[in-house]
Amino acid sequence: MLAPWGHRWGDFIRAKRDSIQPETLGLPDRGRRRSPGLRRLDLAARAGISVEYLTRIEQGRDRNPSVAVVNALADALSLDAAERNHLRYLAKTTGGACTAHRGPAPPRRGVRPALLQTLRLLEPGIAVVTNRLGDILARTSGYELLTAGTGLLDGDAPNLTRYVFTDPRARAFFADWDQVADEQAFDLWLGPSAENSEWLSAELAPLAGPEFTRRLNRHLVPRRGALRLTHPTGPQLRLTRETLDAPTDSQQLVVFLPADENTREALTELRAGQRGGLRAIS
Numbered sequence: 001m002l003a004p005w006g007h008r009w010g011d012f013i014r015a016k017r018d019s020i021q022p023e024t025l026g027l028p029d030r031g032r033r034r035s036p037g038l039r040r041l042d043l044a045a046r047a048g049i050s051v052e053y054l055t056r057i058e059q060g061r062d063r064n065p066s067v068a069v070v071n072a073l074a075d076a077l078s079l080d081a082a083e084r085n086h087l088r089y090l091a092k093t094t095g096g097a098c099t100a101h102r103g104p105a106p107p108r109r110g111v112r113p114a115l116l117q118t119l120r121l122l123e124p125g126i127a128v129v130t131n132r133l134g135d136i137l138a139r140t141s142g143y144e145l146l147t148a149g150t151g152l153l154d155g156d157a158p159n160l161t162r163y164v165f166t167d168p169r170a171r172a173f174f175a176d177w178d179q180v181a182d183e184q185a186f187d188l189w190l191g192p193s194a195e196n197s198e199w200l201s202a203e204l205a206p207l208a209g210p211e212f213t214r215r216l217n218r219h220l221v222p223r224r225g226a227l228r229l230t231h232p233t234g235p236q237l238r239l240t241r242e243t244l245d246a247p248t249d250s251q252q253l254v255v256f257l258p259a260d261e262n263t264r265e266a267l268t269e270l271r272a273g274q275r276g277g278l279r280a281i282s
Helices: 005-019 040-047 051-058 067-076 081-100 113-121 141-147 160-166 169-173 177-190 194-208 210-218 261-273
Strands: 126-131 136-139 227-230 236-246 251-258
Touching: 005 051, 005 081, 005 210, 040 051, 040 067, 067 081, 081 177, 113 126, 113 136, 113 251, 126 141, 136 141, 141 261, 160 169, 160 177, 160 194, 169 177, 169 227, 177 194, 177 210, 194 210, 236 261, 251 261
Parallel strands: none
Antiparallel strands: 126 136, 126 251, 227 236, 236 251
16 A cells, blocks of 8 residues: 655655664663564654654654754664665755645656757767656657667657566566666656656556555665666676656656677667667657
């Protein structure tokens, strides 16, 4: 079951609390308990807030935390840099989402001409313009070559998140499917808007089932390493990803680069075997 979108910063705190073993923070073992992880009492004490206030936060009844409270909770949970940034982002956006929420809605799919022009300069490399929902908004011919035969670009509105969770071919294409699934689920929290993210989540939940909702609700901040792919024609590929954010558009330009010499050679062979040359972006 999907948690209410407006509760997202409280959900993240609760998910992190549940994942922490008290002994890792030097706290005594208080014996068996009904739920795993750090007790609410212990977290409140470490953060210097009341248990009642922490309960309101986790239940989504306090959506306007002060900077001091956010930092205190980050310290109390021993969050790393990426997790701290995520906590601050959720705390900042949750309050706005609850006051201006308009209900689920799809995002716009247009791409600014300047961003399209930048993408064209990357031909015949592998690059794509996407948003945090996984919508593939524009791509180079190199990206089409990379994904040919995988089913990712089938249809008029291809979406990477939908593909990962609902198309069986994704598990063969992504060698580290679990890692990619975690990334796509996490990025929904950073979608163009709460309305857009809720729209796609509501669509995916009944199709993808627990595999999707479990990942979404646990707020696992992914470690984005090299992307390992198994191309349908056989080559094993390792790619690094360079992401250029276009925050005013809530979009990203992602460039894929060979992570090793074997991948570089495999991509050269794929290009050489493509009939009719490289195509322009769509």
